[in-house]
Amino acid sequence: MNVTRSEYKDRQPQNKGYLQKVSAEQKEYAEASAHKRITENNITNTYLSTDDLLKKILGKDNLNAAFKKVKSNKGAGGIDEMEVDELLPYLRENREQLIQT
Known part of the structure; x- marks a missing residue:
């Protein structure tokens, strides 16, 4: 349209x-x-238009782009106090659980 x-x-x-x-x-x-x-x-x-919005947000390409943006900015310490270097292993290990919630 x-x-x-x-x-x-x-x-x-x-x-x-x-x-x-x-x-x-x-x-x-x-x-x-x-x-x-x-x-x-x-x-x-x-x-x-919110059809499939959550699917787009949690899509592989969007999550990868978000990770790359955080990594390029060297992140900022949030409430979880996780370092940028700890983020990728955490996301790989907990991907399915994060997407389901």
Whole structure:
């Protein structure tokens, strides 16, 4: 599905969202800006597609990419106090259990 995204290009005030006071003129309220998108089939709720999301997160390629990112950043000591060098053996040993939980 082709989706056009205007993201932050459309700065025209819309009638959606919350009103907030204009900082320069405290007497007036400004309208909230809403971002418009156009799709081929008029379904604009594309962000809520969660089909197979967990499968993608726990997929081999994604987990390997995450590990490589942690290793390249030399990690950061978390609550488990595990060193980066200890991570790969731990992941290999506990892979199935981690994916099931």
